Amino acid sequence: MRSTIARLLIKRIFSSLIILFLIITFLFFLVRISPGDPVQKFVNPTLSPKLAEQVRESLNLDKPIHMQYIGFLTSAISGDLGVSYNFRRDVSSVILEYLPFTLLFTSVSFIFQMIVSFWLSIKSVKKINGLFDRALSNITLLIYATPVFVTGVFLVFIFSELLNIFPSSGLSSYDSADFSFWARLTDYIYHLILPIITLSLIEIAIFYKYLRDNLEDVYNKLFVLNLRASGVSEKDILLKHVIPNAINPLITIAGIELGIMLGGTLIVEVVFGLPGMGRLIIEAIFTRDYPLVIGCSLVVSFLIIFSNFLADIIKAFLDKRLLTGSLN
């Protein structure tokens, strides 16, 4: 048993690595064949062409494309993703500066989404087709149809412009450097409430729909009737029997959505002007910072693959029958 698990894990990791390799290869050539020259940003046309050649050489752009690719791969294997053209620093150090925010932001909103959608679906499944249930299913349909940036802009208008409760953009107040630690922490939280709600609303709608339908399905099964007839309390039925049976499909969805969110905070970061991976990538793309584009894409793809993988593993440990199926 243990050896089959190990074999399946290795197989899975290997295929993930192949996908990562394909992605960076694809992006490498896509970026290199695109029109536009990153050297021009640094070199004034009035300066000598020799200087341009020097810059080109310093950016490793003077070699033929396949040589560049081989050089890139060999250094990437040793963990060196090159030097960012804009930041003039190692790509990995730039990414490490921006990644913690995205990870924190995504995981906090993920936990928030899970709690809210669980609470809502349990509440609405208590009285199926009741007022709460029907109202919520219509609201989730509405939220599902609303693009994230529209939600964001509307929320900013309502809460920042009209009610003036939350700040409309940025991560901290302009004078936050003078604050004490706790004041700075509350300042951060204060600034992050609207972005987290914006990012979470659509995911809550998705999770809610899946969870509610699953819970309803399980509640209609005969074993629940049997438990009720045996006099098990409703709370025990819900906690010990219904939720464990309903949670499995949710974990797959959660893994996929977590991956999408890790990359998809882009729009929220742009709406609220937050310093995260999404904005870093956009900036890198617009300024033709080739190493940074590829490095960021690699990290984001890795996070997505990893979260799917994690979801599969959690699911397999909850339900041993799935072990061979889901890892394969």
Add this chain to the structure above:
Amino acid sequence: MKNRFKIWQFLLLIWIITLLIRFELLINTYDLIFSWLILLISDLDTALSQISFDLLDSMIAGILFIVIPLLSIIYRKKLGFLYGKVFPAAIFLILLITCFLFAPLISNKNPDFYKNIGITKLLPPLSSVQVLHFKNDQNFQPSESFEKFLFLKDKVVKKSFDESIQYLDSISTGGKIIYYQNGIGKEANRESLLLRVKDPFITKQMFILGSDQFGRDVLTRLIYGARISLMVGFGSVIISLIIGLTFGFLAGYGGGLPDAVFSRFTDMLLSFPIIFLVVLILALFGNSLLSVIVVLGFSSWMSLFKVVKTEVLSIKEKNYFVSSKLLGLSKKQLLFNEVLPVIIVPIIVNVIFQFGNVIIAESALSYLGLGLGNNYPSWGSMIQSGQEYLSLAWWMIFSPGITLIFTLLSANSFGISLSRKLNPRLQND
């Protein structure tokens, strides 16, 4: 009462309303088409050199305005949906498609029209502005056919500027006519004005949904923005349909190596946030209407691929498929005669949801400034520019935002009701 309202009655209502409101414009349009045809016969080169997008747009809208009702009357037996009942999603979608086809007829302004920004900028909804009309050569009687064509073109095709009007705050008509714009008085020559008996001819123009920071009418831009959204939606969905269907069929039918190759490729695209890929390609290779459509089409076929592949895998084992394969049907025949009729329902439903996703993606791209640029109004870019004026002009974000939400809601609910209607298993429940 409400339940008896049929879709064809609703369409007729829209048609009659448009006819009544834009009667003069329609007559001019048909006159224009007629004079262009005469020009085409007499002087081919001049006629072709006069063609521009706006001219063609107006002429096609004018032709379709007659042709579509006629065709739907002739083929009414085949168009079963015309006899269906009206429901909210259908109303909204019909309105959108009407905007898509007849934008030059419905709106009375060019979407980029602006004049006297100081007065017209950031006007709230339902506010109206006084307009002073100057004389132009309206009474000019063209003699030649080419002159007549130019004269009509001037009337029909809306321009982004108009020299014959002035927006104004107030006007004093004593001995001299002085009109005030932002506190500055200007004297107007009585001879140069259009006069009604003795007084200058002043009308009021209403901005129903307000105006933006350049004094452009938000409603007109919304109507024209519907074109972009729908065009990108239809275009990319068709591309993704073709790719998803072909790849899915090849992977499901071929099995083995093709299956592995296509599935890995799909996995690769799915494990990378598509929005980054789209942004990357558009930013690196330039953004135009065509590139947006193509890129969105190429990046949204994955779910369709999975649907088609699984369906083909199950069909492949069926007896009828095996026997028709043994009869010697080609791959193309197998796809179109044996597979498509069976999987058409999940495909249609998938395509409708895809349509909504593509519209979201397009508006998000426009919001990021990667849509079609500033050449053409789009809902996403309207919201983007509205965000800068959030504290001054809420209508600049709410009108496009709510339109966008309604569009996606109606696409979704249309997809859901269609899948219920087409799926026999769900119907029996």
